[in-house]
Amino acid sequence: MSTGQDYTDARPLQVRMADDLRRKIETGELGQGAQLPTYDDLAREYLCSLAVARKAVDLLRQQGLVITKQGLGSFVRERSAMVRHGVERYARHHWKGIEPATILGAEATNQGRKATRIIRGLGVTPAPALVAERLGIAEGTDVWARKRTTFLDGRPNQLADSYYPLAIAQGTPLMEEETGPGGDFARLDEAGHSPTRIREEWHARMPSGPERAALRLPDGTPVIDFIRTIIDQSGEPVEVMLSVIAGDTTSFIYEFPVPD
Structure with missing residues (x-):
């Protein structure tokens, strides 16, 4: 750590240490999965107490840059995000082609990843306000819900709850655990409701306790609320x-023509 401006730097020492270690992580000097120096080594390097060294590492942990493994030490967190290619991910050839797949399944396969999912719930439920507004129905109107958790390479990455008007879902595989090749997009198409336009809404926030547990989120990891119509x-x-x-677990790329 540079000492040339230490006497005029008003930041607490643990903050300066954390910033210096973050720089090393961001530049790759400390690569993904690399072990951080021990508290003793950090204390010697930065001429500080063990308590200050712990506080610096705690800051990095809160920022989601570092994880601590009991009895082993602290490590730079490994990140392996899957790219979601905006408009392209919904292309018909993914879910209506020769080998139809779900949107997430096709995207994962194209990136050498494996997507799986478990069903958390199937059934009739009153439409939440957000759903009712977007479906153009009264809040509390009965709709069909498919609630699932999706996984990338075995790690949970998404809690996804889909809601359909009962008249559309009734009598289709959308009411079954396995919707079949091509997933919900293909089933909607077969039912005469071909997906033609998509609206996406994104909001970032910190997770609730249950969300942290369900998604196995390390400290300092935000979540994204994603609403798709x-x-x-x-x-x-x-x-x-x-x-x-x-x-x-996800990064976003959108490429599209500029409107007139």
């Missing part, structure tokens, strides 16, 4: 998905 060829909203995504 599928609109069919007639302009009717046919599905609303409320999703909570682990912020460290």
Whole structure:
């Protein structure tokens, strides 16, 4: 750590230490998975007490840069985010092609990843306010809900709850645990409600306790509230998905023509 300006730097020593270690992480000097120096080594390097060294590492842990393994030490957190390619991820050839797949499944396969999911709930439920507003129905109206947790390479990355008008879901595989090749997009298409337009809404925040547990989030990891509305060829909203995504598992790329 540079000492040339230490006498005029008003930041507490643990903050300066944490900032210096963060710089090493961001530049790759301390690569993903690398072990941080021990508290004793940090104390000697930065001429500080063990208590200050612990506080510096705690700051990095709170920022989601470092994880501590009991009895082993602290390590630079490994990040392996999957890229979500905006508009392209919804292309019809993914869910209506020769080998139809779900949106997430196709995206994961194309990036050498494996996507799986478990069903947390299936059934009729009163429409939450966010869902009712987007489906154009009264809050509390019965809708069909599919609640699931998705995984990337075995790690939970998303709590995804989809809601459909009962008239659309009734009598289709959307009411079953396995929706079949192509997932919900293909089933909506077969039911005469071809996905034609998508509206996405994104909001970042810190997770609740249950969300942290369900997504196995390390300290300092935000989540993204993702609301997706599928609109069919007639302009009717046919599905609303409320999703909570682990912020460290996904990066977003959008490429599109500039409108006139």
